[in-house]
Amino acid sequence: MEKKKIVTLMLGTILLSGVCTESYGQKKHLKDAFAGKFYIGTALNQGQITGRDAASIQVVKEDFSAIVAENCMKIESIQPQEGVFNFDLADQFVEFGEKNGLFITGHTLMWHSQVPAWFFKDSQGNEVTKEVLIERMKKHITTLVTRYKGRVKGWDVVNEAIEDDGSYRKSRFFNILGEDFIKLAFQFAHEADPSAELYYNDYSMANPGKRKGVVAMVKMLKEAGLRIDAVGMQCHIGLDYPSLTEFEASMEAFAAAGVKVMITEMDLTVLPMPNQRVGADVSANFEYQKKQNPYAEGLPDSVNAIFEKRYSDFFGLFLKHQDYVTRVTVWGVNDGMSWRNGWPVRGRTDYPLLFDRANKPKPIVNKLIQQAANYSKKK
Ligand code: XIL
Numbered sequence: 001m002e003k004k005k006i007v008t009l010m011l012g013t014i015l016l017s018g019v020c021t022e023s024y025g026q027k028k029h030l031k032d033a034f035a036g037k038f039y040i041g042t043a044l045n046q047g048q049i050t051g052r053d054a055a056s057i058q059v060v061k062e063d064f065s066a067i068v069a070e071n072c073m074k075i076e077s078i079q080p081q082e083g084v085f086n087f088d089l090a091d092q093f094v095e096f097g098e099k100n101g102l103f104i105t106g107h108t109l110m111w112h113s114q115v116p117a118w119f120f121k122d123s124q125g126n127e128v129t130k131e132v133l134i135e136r137m138k139k140h141i142t143t144l145v146t147r148y149k150g151r152v153k154g155w156d157v158v159n160e161a162i163e164d165d166g167s168y169r170k171s172r173f174f175n176i177l178g179e180d181f182i183k184l185a186f187q188f189a190h191e192a193d194p195s196a197e198l199y200y201n202d203y204s205m206a207n208p209g210k211r212k213g214v215v216a217m218v219k220m221l222k223e224a225g226l227r228i229d230a231v232g233m234q235c236h237i238g239l240d241y242p243s244l245t246e247f248e249a250s251m252e253a254f255a256a257a258g259v260k261v262m263i264t265e266m267d268l269t270v271l272p273m274p275n276q277r278v279g280a281d282v283s284a285n286f287e288y289q290k291k292q293n294p295y296a297e298g299l300p301d302s303v304n305a306i307f308e309k310r311y312s313d314f315f316g317l318f319l320k321h322q323d324y325v326t327r328v329t330v331w332g333v334n335d336g337m338s339w340r341n342g343w344p345v346r347g348r349t350d351y352p353l354l355f356d357r358a359n360k361p362k363p364i365v366n367k368l369i370q371q372a373a374n375y376s377k378k379k
Contacts, residue, residue, distance in 0.1 A: 041066030166213030206242035229289030
């Protein structure tokens, strides 16, 4: 009897001291838990870059060791008109990263979305020739990469150039230049900053067709003597897709092709996906229906349990393969700012990230921290 009391008392003290540690500001943070394993990153939006959103900036400083530009380095932001460059936000983004000792990734040099129409048209409105497109690519890439030489440590050089079946996407870049567009993009980026890491980035990477296409492309670049350091797996996932086994098979295949693997845009929607085949195609847009927005008033515990298991399962893979996983980045800090509230259906309430709408860590954060700690012990 007496023994039992003492044990209860001891347990109580331990629990209480845990709570006190938290309330005295000695919380554990993601970046410390994953230090020495891989960078843990987040995407920054305009409110954060300009300093308006002080609360979520605090989370970035405390919990993350890497940042990527959510929008401000895309072609439409950097060069909205030919020869008119706008570096205001991008400059502030890079300064913020440097000031806070964060690993900075630039996103993205060549992408078929968020690119202005002028890029592919001549002054008569006709499609540009190969020579003109190459010149424009070179000028855009060289100007941007040179500006942040030695400061932006890695670039998403080409984004989403491969279809689910492994063939090249018939983008305007591809239609005009063929696969040379990919080679040239990597070449120009490397020439502008020989020390920068260079990445290929895409979604639906668990798909076997896409896996095959990406591996072939990596080999093609390597055979051409071009630098490619890593493949970025965006990881815009759901509660029941993709399969962990297929995702891991892709991680393994990319590593076997001789590159590092990065998880570059992770978010986990809890909402119904009208059509999974859209991957993370930003142009997809389905009509709003009330039944597709079931958690506007809050997330039920039962769904949250699946959410936590999924995050934990995926982080299990990242930890298991930490020898070649160099960065895991989530696509935003808190649920309120996630693009998934508006894509692929506008006006829904989603819960895809690690911090809630008030910038409080969700319970999953501590679980991931614990998972990282347990993993080291086991090894
Ligand atoms: C998204 C941004 O989060 C949105 O704010 C923007 O309106 C559209 O693009 N794949 C990518 C990212 O590579 O650049 C996209 O980001 C999400 C899908």
